[in-house]
Each structure stands twice: as structure tokens, then as C-alpha cells.
Amino acid sequence: MFYVKSLEHSIVLQPIHFGPKLYATIKRLVKESVEGVALPHYGYCVKVLGVDDENVKAGVIEYDTGDVCYTVQYEALLFRPMKNEVLDAVVTDIMSLGFYAAVGPLKVFVHMSKMPQDMNGEQGGGFDGNAWVSADEEVKIEEKCGVRLRILGCTADDGQFTAVGTMNDEFLGMIDTGDEANAY
């Protein structure tokens, strides 16, 4: 889910940065610190939308170093996957146990047990080396395909989020082959 929210971030500035370009420096450093980063509980910070001068609080001097700590409020576009959320994704890797799909920066793994039964081998179909194929061969999930899946769970490891999803539900599954769409 993409959402816009106001967050706070602390920046420590050395005295060399003090001067007429102080606020510009603070805004630049806030953007560099948080953009593209996976923030715990908030998700990926996709873009800092705005930092107003009045949202930069008064700095606090650190007596031992002489540096100044500024707390800045900024508005950001964030992306956080939610449990049971239905999302469209692009297949990136096909494996014998399932496949990985990407939802923006998030990788979602769909295990073969979470695929429709006519595709995971239980009632025909299965993995043919490059793709997951349905029993009637009408549906072929390969790299760059678009799929609709539901998020079952999500974890954060090492500044990266990974999720597990399912396609074994009504109105989920392949949505396009990727040929006509702009692939990643």
C-alpha cells in the first residue's frame, strides 16, 4: 500500500555547514538519509515530498562535539505491504518450488502449494523448467508476466522486506504475459 505521511528525522550537522545555506543543507541531508531506505514499521521511503523551513525545529548543541542536532518533520511517500493485501506483481524468478515476483522494491515469494491446484501438479500442470504451466496449458507463468496475488505475511531483514504470497484464490492469478506491457 502506498501512502503519504508526516515523519520526523534527526540530523546532526557540523559547524562547517552553518551559514546562509543551512536549511538547504538540512533538507538535502534528510532526503539523502531516508529516501530509498526501509524504515521499520513504516515501510520503504520512496520519496521525500517536502520539507518546509518551519518544520525544521530549533537545533540542540551537543556540548562535547559542538555539532548541532536538528529534528526535521518531513512528508514522505511510503510503501508498506499489508497482510491480506491484494497486489499486482511482476514475475522475476521462476524456480522448481515456486516463483518470486516484485511489487516495486518488495520481493514476494509464491510457493507451489499456494498456486492453483491445476498448476502446481496436484491436478495436472506444473513446472516445465522455465515456467509454471496450467493443466490445460492456457496459463503459462514465466518471467516478466504480470500476476495478481495476496500477501500472506511479510518480514524485515537487513533493511529489506520480503513477503510470502498466494495465488490460490478467486480472481487471483496471471493478468498479462508481459509482452504488451513495459517490463521492468
Place this chain on the structure above:
Amino acid sequence: MSSSDPSDVNTLTFGSTLPSSSAYAIMSLSEVYLLLSSTSDSGNNSVLESCLNYSKRFNNLGNMSGISEMEKENRGRNIEDLKELLLQKTYKNKTTGEETRLHKYEASKFIDLMSLTSDPEEAVCLIPSLEGRFSNEDIGEILEFVKRCMRNFT
């Protein structure tokens, strides 16, 4: 994300950092695409680039190639108007009889996931929080608003 901050869209709970009283706006993919595509420089931000590519592929703004900036702005305004309509309109709660509105999450999912051939059954399957709150007729009406907007883009 994990069990330490549980979220479940089926019950419209989004974790402790996004309580219902908190001020935040949920964006549809169309809005995200229009926002990110107006960014001149993504720098080294691979997250931004992947989100831009993702929203470009899966938005519901129709075919955006070769259209003028004015048409792009027009479609953006259409999506904003649609979202405002979806959030403002009130319906009678199917179970309690009280007035109810779409949650901002549900409104964004209607814009993202529904197509010109969607029906109320599909909407309830993909957005389970609708069940018990909205009747099939009300969901059909909401779908009609969304489809009317999409038809303008074709």
C-alpha cells in the same frame, strides 16, 4: 510488518504506526505514477525507480504514451475527483443500518484493482473488508463510478 506490528487489511487494521486517528493519505497506483513521473531526477534511488516502473505498468490511467501534458493533468484530476467521490459518498451499513463510508484503503483498491468487467463478487473477493458493510447494489454503484472514470481514459 511482522508479528510485532500486526496489520490485516481484512479488518482495516494497519499496525500501530497507522492508527485510524492518524493523519495519512493512501495513494492509488495512478496517483503514485503521476506523482513520481513528474520527478525530474531519481538520483541513485533504486526504490523510487522500481516504484515508478511498477506504477507505470499497473496504473489504471489507460494508455499514457503520446498524450499531452494537459491530457495527463486531466486524467490526474479525474482520478482525484473519483477518489473524493468515493470517500465522501455515504451508504447504509448492511449489518448495523448506520451510515458508512468507504475506507481510504478500500477506495484506493477500487481504483487499482477493478476493471471495466469487474462485478460486485470480484470486488468483495479482492477487498474482503467490504463484506458485511456494503450491499451488492451499493458495491455495484461504486463500481459504476470507477468504470465511468476508466471509460474516459480509453
